[in-house]
Amino acid sequence: MPTRTIAGKTVTVNDEGFMTNPAEWSKEIAAELATEEGLPALSEAHWKVIDFCRQEAAASGKAPTLRQITTGAAVSTKDLFALFPKGPAKKVARISGLGKPEGCV
Numbered sequence: 001m002p003t004r005t006i007a008g009k010t011v012t013v014n015d016e017g018f019m020t021n022p023a024e025w026s027k028e029i030a031a032e033l034a035t036e037e038g039l040p041a042l043s044e045a046h047w048k049v050i051d052f053c054r055q056e057a058a059a060s061g062k063a064p065t066l067r068q069i070t071t072g073a074a075v076s077t078k079d080l081f082a083l084f085p086k087g088p089a090k091k092v093a094r095i096s097g098l099g100k101p102e103g104c105v
Contacts, residue, residue, distance in 0.1 A: 007032045011097075018099050022057060025097025033095045039084070042095075046083055049073050053096045063093035063101040 001012045001020060007028040012020045019025060030050060034042050042050070052073040056064040066089040070077050084091040089101045 014099070016100060018094055019097040020099065022054065022097050025054075029097060030095050033097075037084075037091050037095060039095075043083075045075070045079075049075060049080065049083060049092055050096045053092055053098060057096070057098045063089070063096070063098040065089055065101050 001014065003010050004013050004017075005011075007026065009024065009026065009029060011024040011029065014020055019029075031042060034040075034046070039046070049069060053064055053069060056068060056072060064072065066077070066080070069075070069089060069092065070080055075083070080088045080092075084095075093099065093101050
């Protein structure tokens, strides 16, 4: 598996750039990945979604889908797209240090 250095830490990633070991993740890594995704700063609303996704993935073993995020994090689809534009489930999974959600292209 390829590795890359994010926020000064070497992590394992897959061919699409998603981290493969959620235990290697940190908030500093999330902030750097968010910047790469075009989000210069993570607000409290961003962290609410990120924290939910990490908890859900820890329980289920996989990144949550868009519907699971909107229901579980109590955020509307419109708000989720505003927080994480252009593919929010995939973008939040990457920032959260999780694999690509099922059903994402």
